[in-house]
Amino acid sequence: MKLQSLEQLIKNSLQAFIRFPFAILISALGVFFAFKLINIDSFGKGNNDYLFEALMTCALGLPLFISISLIMERRMVGAAVKIVVQAIFSGVLYLYFITYKGHYLTDDLVRFWVLNAGLHFLVSFSPFIGKKEINGFWQFNKTLFLRSLLSGIYTSVLFLGLALALLAIDKLLGFHIPEKNYLRLWLVLVGLFNTWFFLSGVPKDFDELNESENYPKGLKIFTQFVLLPLVSIYLIILYIYIGKIIVKNTLPHGWTSMLVICFGTVGILSLLLIHPIKEQEENRWMKIYSKWFYLALLPLICLMFISIIKRIHDYGVTEDRYYVLLLACWLTFIAAYFNISKIKNIKLIPISLTVIAFASCYGPWSAKQIAVHSQYGRLVTELNKIHLMKDEKIIKTNKPVKDIDEENILSVSEYLVNTHGLNAIQPLFKENLDSLIGKNSRGSYSRYMDSWKVKEILQKRYLSEVEQEISFEPETADSSPVDVKKRLYFYASNYSANNILLVKGYDFIFDYNDYNSNWNSTKNKISLQIDSTSNITIYASVNRKKMTLDFTDSIENKCSFDLKTFIEMNRNKDTQSENSYSLSVDEMTLRNECTTFNMKVIIKSMNIAISDSSSKIENLTITALIHFK
Secondary structure: OHHHHHHHHHHHHHHHHHHOHHHHHHHHHHHHHHHHHHOOOOOOOOOOHHHHHHHHHHHHHHHHHHHHHHHHHHOOOOHHHHHHHHHHHHHHHHHHHHOOOOOOOHHHHHHHHHHHHHHHHHHHHHHHOOOOOHHHHHHHHHHHHHHHHHHHHHHHHHHHHHHHHHHHHHHHHOOOOOOHHHHHHHHHHHHHHHHHHHHOOOOOOHHHHHHOOOOOHHHHHHHHHHHHHHHHHHHHHHHHHHHHHHHHOOOOOOOHHHHHHHHHHHHHHHHHHOHHHOOOHHHHHHHHHHHHHHHHHHHHHHHHHHHHHHHHHHHOOOHHHHHHHHHHHHHHHHHHHHHHOOOOOOOHHHHHHHHHHHHOOOOOOOHHHHHHHHHHHHHHHHHHHOOOEEOOEEOOOOOOOOHHHHHHHHHHHHHHHHHHOHHHOHHHOOOOHHHHHOOOOOOOOOHHHHHHHHHHHHHHHHOOOOOOOOOOOOOOOOOOOOOOOEEEEEEEOOOOOOOOOOOOOOOEEEEEEEOHHHOOOOOEEEEEEOOOOOEEEEEEEEEOOOOEEEEEEOOOOEEEEEHHHHHHHHOOOOOOOOOEEEEOOOOOEEEEEOOOEEEEEEEEEEEEEEOOOOEEEEEEEEEEEEEEO
C-alpha cells in the first residue's frame, strides 16, 4: 500500500511538472535567489540588489505561468506552442526585472503587490475565459481554496518535523546546524514543495467540474456560523457610525474607508462561498441575505466616498488614496450589478479586479502618474502662494516664510522623493539634483537620504532669506562642513555576529558605534563593570579633524588609533570598486599599548568623506578589547 502511494505521489508530481513546467522552474529559481539573498554578508563586496528584484520577478512569474498553462490547456494548445508562448512571457518578465535600477521606491513596491494580486485573480478564472460555466468556475476555485489550505498544513507540519529533527541532530548528536539552515529548509518547503504539491492538485477535467454538485458541509458551517455573523456585526457597527455622523453633523474619519473595504471584502467572500446552495429551498434565507447585502452596501459606499474625497481635497492624491477611491468605484459597480442584473455572473468579480489591477499600474491613469501629478501640482500651488515660482522653476524667497507654509512644502517634497524618486521633483529645479546632492555609489542607496538632502537644499537655498552654505554633513564641535567629492567604504568582509574572537590577554570586550545619532557628543561614556560594587569608566570619541579614534580613562590616560594612516595603507589594495574596500578581520584589526591599558580594535565598518582639501570620518562601527595593566 505504501509503495502504491509513493508511486502515485511520483506520478502526480510528474504530471504537475508536465502541466506547469515554467511555474515550477520559476519557483525553484526563486528559491535559488532567496538562498543567495540570505547568504549575503551585509559588509560584503559588490551590489546584490538584483537579488531582491529577481525574487520579486519570480513571485510574479509563478501565478502568470499557472494562468498561461491553464488557458492553453483548456484550449488544447500543442506542446510546442505552449513552450513558445511561455518563453515569450519569460521575456516579458525579464523586461519587468530590468526596469529596476538598484532602487526601491515605494511606487515600485506598490506596483509589485498590485500586479501580484491581479495575477492571482487571473488564475481564478483563466480556464473559464469565454466559457459560460459558472458552476465549473465555482467548483474550480473551491478546489484551489481547499488545496491551498491542505498545502499550507502539509508544508507547516513537514517543516516542524524536519526542523525538530535538525535540532535533535544539533543538540543530541553534536553536529552543529547553522541557524540559516532552518530558514533554507523553510524556503525549500514553501517555495518548491508547497508550490509543487499545490499544482499537483489543480483540477483538469473542467467538464466534470461544471457538472459537479459537491459542496463541503464544513464550508457551509464556516460561512453560515462564522463569516455571515461577522458581516452582520460589521454592518451594525457601520450603520451606528452613520447615525452618529448624522446626529453630530460631522465628517467621517479617514480610516472609515478601510472599515467599509473590510466589510465589503468579507461580505462578498461570504456570498461567493454560499453561491451554489443559496437557490436551494432550505437556504432561501441566504438568497434574501445576498440581495439585501448589496443594498445595505450602497450607503456605506457613499460614506466611503465622502471620507476619501475629503482627504484628497485636503491633501491631494497618493497611491493609498488612489486605490481606496478605485475600490470605492469598484464596490459601487459590483453592488449595482448584483442589484440590477438578472444573470449575476460571479466571474465578474475576479475579472473586474484583474482589469483594474493591471490598468492601475501603467499608463497616464496609473496610480503613480495620478499621484505624482496631484502632489507635484500641490507643491507648485504652495510655492506660488508665497511667490517662490518663476518660469515654472523655484526661486529664492526675499521675505520670511511662515512655518506652516515651509512645513507643507517640505512634507510634499519628502513624499515625492521618498515615493517616486528625484525625477518627480526635478522639474522644479534648474540644477540637476543627482549632481547637486551627490549619489552614494552603493546600489542600495536609500531614498530617505535623498529626501533629507532635498529638504536641506529647499530650506537653506530657497526658503531662507539669507542663502546658507549647504552641507550634508552634521556639524560638530571638532569638524567643519566638507564639500564631499567622494566617499570610501571599509568593511570587515568575514565579520559577523557568529565570529568567535580570541579574547585571551584582555579583560573586557565591547562594541562601539559612532553614527549620526551621537555626532553631537564629543565623548561617549562606556562603563566596564569590575564587580557588584566597582566599575571602570572609559570615554570613547572620534576626532574627525585628526582622524583618530580615542579612548580615555577617568584620569585622562589616552589610547589613540591613527585611522588616517590605516586608510592610506589600505587604499592601494585591490578591490572590486574604486571606493569600497572589503578586508579580512586581521586587516581591519588595530592594536595599541598605552600607559595604563592595552587595546585591540576590530573595525567592522567605516565610511570616509573625501573633499579637495580634507577627509572626514562619517560612520564608524568597531569591536574593542581592553586589558588594564
